[in-house]
Amino acid sequence: QVQLVQSGAEVKKPGASVTVSCKTSGYTFTHYGIAWVRQAPGQGLEWMGWISTSNGNTVYAREVRGRVSLTTDRSTSTAYMQLGGLTSDDTAVYFCAREYCNSRGCIWGRWFDPWGQGTLVTVSS
Amino acid sequence: DIQMTQSPPSLSASVGDRVTITCRASQSVGGHLNWYQQKPGKAPKLLIYGASTVQSGVPSRFSGSGSGTDFTLIISSLQPDDSATYYCQQTYSTPPLTFGGGTKVEIK
Numbered sequence: 001q002v003q004l005v006q007s008g009a010e011v012k013k014p015g016a017s018v019t020v021s022c023k024t025s026g027y028t029f030t031h032y033g034i035a036w037v038r039q040a041p042g043q044g045l046e047w048m049g050w051i052s053t054s055n056g057n058t059v060y061a062r063e064v065r066g067r068v069s070l071t072t073d074r075s076t077s078t079a080y081m082q083l084g085g086l087t088s089d090d091t092a093v094y095f096c097a098r099e100y101c102n103s104r105g106c107i108w109g110r111w112f113d114p115w116g117q118g119t120l121v122t123v124s125s
Numbered sequence: 126d127i128q129m130t131q132s133p134p135s136l137s138a139s140v141g142d143r144v145t146i147t148c149r150a151s152q153s154v155g156g157h158l159n160w161y162q163q164k165p166g167k168a169p170k171l172l173i174y175g176a177s178t179v180q181s182g183v184p185s186r187f188s189g190s191g192s193g194t195d196f197t198l199i200i201s202s203l204q205p206d207d208s209a210t211y212y213c214q215q216t217y218s219t220p221p222l223t224f225g226g227g228t229k230v231e232i233k
Contacts, residue, residue, distance in 0.1 A: 045224040061221045095168055109175045110216045111159040115168035
């Protein structure tokens with residue numbers, strides 16, 4: 001079955017960087033993009049960005065642009081999210097998700113399914 | 126950016142009740158609207174995509190409707206397992222892909 005398995009929880013100091021991995025299985029990695037979404041404690045969902053697993057193109061949310069980098073390793077079917085310049089506002093659970101598109105193409109519709117289990121990143125001095 | 130507003134923010138209902146959650150977009154998103162269910166400590170789960178298509182494996186008591194700016198998620202007969210927070214998401218205008226603020230559903 002399709003699975004996205006993320007790396008474990010991280011504790012970082014302000015100003016540091018963190019890398020979260022998302023290892024996929026059960027499908028052809030390069031056929032679907034990967035989105036990243038985060039959720040601060042007790043808050044809603046915030047889309048961070050997206051990466052094409054076929055050509056590496058990326059789109060980032062304004063709030064994290066310049067601090068975030070999405071990459072993939074096609075040899076291991078793994079996606080990575082690196083976030084730098086961490087502050088306490090970056091304390092959150094970070095999720096990866098497979099972006100699934102309408103059979104006619106992504107411009108006709110897209111949704112996230114399935115999601116990774118989430119990775120808690122705590123930023124604290 | 127397109128803003129997504131869900132209402133109510135929370136609700137409490139009894140088993141067997143019909144529950145309606147609404148999601149309003151700040152501008153038209155056509156039919157590019159998805160619904161997710163999230164239980165505490167878990168990842169979101171896709172319920173409905175394209176405003177009204179129920180994802181495979183999702184119980185038939187869940188349904189979605191709407192287009193343009195106004196959308197609805199209905200649980201026709203609330204079950205104990207439906208206690209969760211529900212989020213709408215627009216994927217029409219990107220970036221960003223925006224989510225609603227969530228609706229927490231509790232069982233009386």
